[in-house]
Every structure is written in structure tokens, then in C-alpha cells.
Amino acid sequence: MDIFCDMSGAPDSLRERLDEYRRIFEHALAGRERTGGGIRFRFRARPGVEAWVRDLAARERACCAFFAFEVTAQGDEVLWDASVPDDAAARAMLEAFYALPETGHLDPQGLLT
Template sequence: MSSDDQAWVPEECTLPSIQRPLRLAEFDDMFTTALLTQQRQSPTHLRWRLDPAAEMTARDLTGREIACCSYFTFTITIDAGTLRLDVQVPPGHVDVLDALAQRAAAGMAA
């Protein structure tokens, strides 16, 4: 992963730079192994449907992400036999959500 892969990470992120590729790899792994669908609800709201078996992984990962990037809001709901993960950001961080959506789409395609 090059530093360009992380150009969209805002300055508010308190995760040390050296740990960011590892965190992104964890998201990529979740996208590849558990992501079923992705829907953009609005410019600031993304909805993922995940395999319910990924609930603990999703809760752990999103909990750690909120700890370093407090502008995220993650809401996990069990809905119609799938795990629904809603991701929201303030308007000033739409580019971060766009980047996550692109990574998720690439993971589903893998």
C-alpha cells in the first residue's frame, strides 16, 4: 500500500500512521469475506449488509475505528437475516465515505 492509498484519511484520525495500513487491511478483509451488498443512502450515509457470522468482527472493527476517528457513526442492526451496518459521516467527511465505498466495492468484486 502506498501513501497515496491513504491520501483521503483526514488529519483528525488519531490512529498512528504506521497502523493505518493494518486497519485498512482489516476493513478489506471484512469486505472480501462478509460484505453482501452496499447501498448509498445519501452522500453522508452508506449501508452495508454483511454475513451475520461477521457480527463480532464488525463490532470490534467499528468500535476501534470510532476510537480514532470520532467523526464516524456506525450502527449495527440484525435485519432480515443479515447484519446491517450503517456508516455515517458529517458533510465535511464525504470523501472518507466515498473512499470506503470504493474499497468495499473492490472487496465484493474480488
């Protein structure tokens, strides 16, 4: 499997996507953690958050096909699990994804280098 992201067919730009991540993190992020197979974002299950997370996960999967995502609701949280193949480039992308709560406000070009 090729390890690359292609947003050329996406309905939004990279900057718009990062802004959306910033908004959902500010609105509902309850925490994040590393899991045995990848990472997990935990969101407060406020009205509309599960659908918002599912939509973001689907759009991410469309442009970054090497990611595996699973979104589940548990109690008062929406869990977004992400994993990648055992590949150095894929793991680097997973680390960048995990860092989004701190880096999503940066210039998109700086995230890609």
C-alpha cells in the same frame, strides 16, 4: 468538530486495518448502498461476523470521531451504517470508506492523498 483520523493510539497499523477490511469483505460482504444519511455495508450474518463488524466499527470510531456508526442485525444480514457531518472533508472520507471494497488492497498512502 475536527475532521481527521488519528490511528496513533490504535492497536493496529493502517495497513493491518486495511487488510482486515479486505478479509471481512471477502468473507461476508453481501452488498453496499448509499442511504439518505450516508452509506451501508451489508454482511452475511455468518458466525462471528456481527461481533467482528461491531469491533471494527468501535475501532474506527476511536480514531475517526467524526463518523457516526450503527451496527444492527436484520434477518440473515448484519448492517453497518455510516454517516458524517455535512462537511466536504467528512464527505470525502465517507466516500473513501464506501470505496474500501475496491481500494482496500492499495498502498495506504495512496488512500490518503
